[in-house]
Amino acid sequence: MLAYSFLLSSELQATEVFQQRPAQRCDRAALCSELADRYSVTTTAIRHIWDRRTWVWTNLPHWTAAELAASLAEGTCDECKLRKVDKVEDTCEACPINRKRGRPRGARDTYRRQRKNP
Ligand SMILES: [Zn+2]
Secondary structure (H helix, E strand, C coil): CCCCCCCCCCHHHHHHHHHCCCCCHHHHHHHHHHHHHHHCCCHHHHHHHHCCCCCHHHHHHHCCHHHHHHHHHHHCCHHHHHCCCCCHHHCCCCCHHHHHCCCCCCCCCCCCCCCCCC
């Protein structure tokens, strides 16, 4: 029932988890379960941090340029895309990325799971 256990005790932990994200995609599974154990959260919670779906505003300063570009590409509305917004701070309230501020509440309505290939 509790699909979304997200019990990290502080923003610091969220940042720690984010900074330990693997450089290689193939390393993800093992490291993910290891961190999930260490912080007593679900592997989903860890993956969401790595994928910049949760704790967005906490971890924003730690994003690489490539990660920022990827998040802006998928997290901005059409209007902001037209305006070529290149900072998260400049996105408007209608942008999907701004629904991710703060802690997740467990709502699944904004939860999209789209894997990029390959
Ligand atoms: Zn916008």
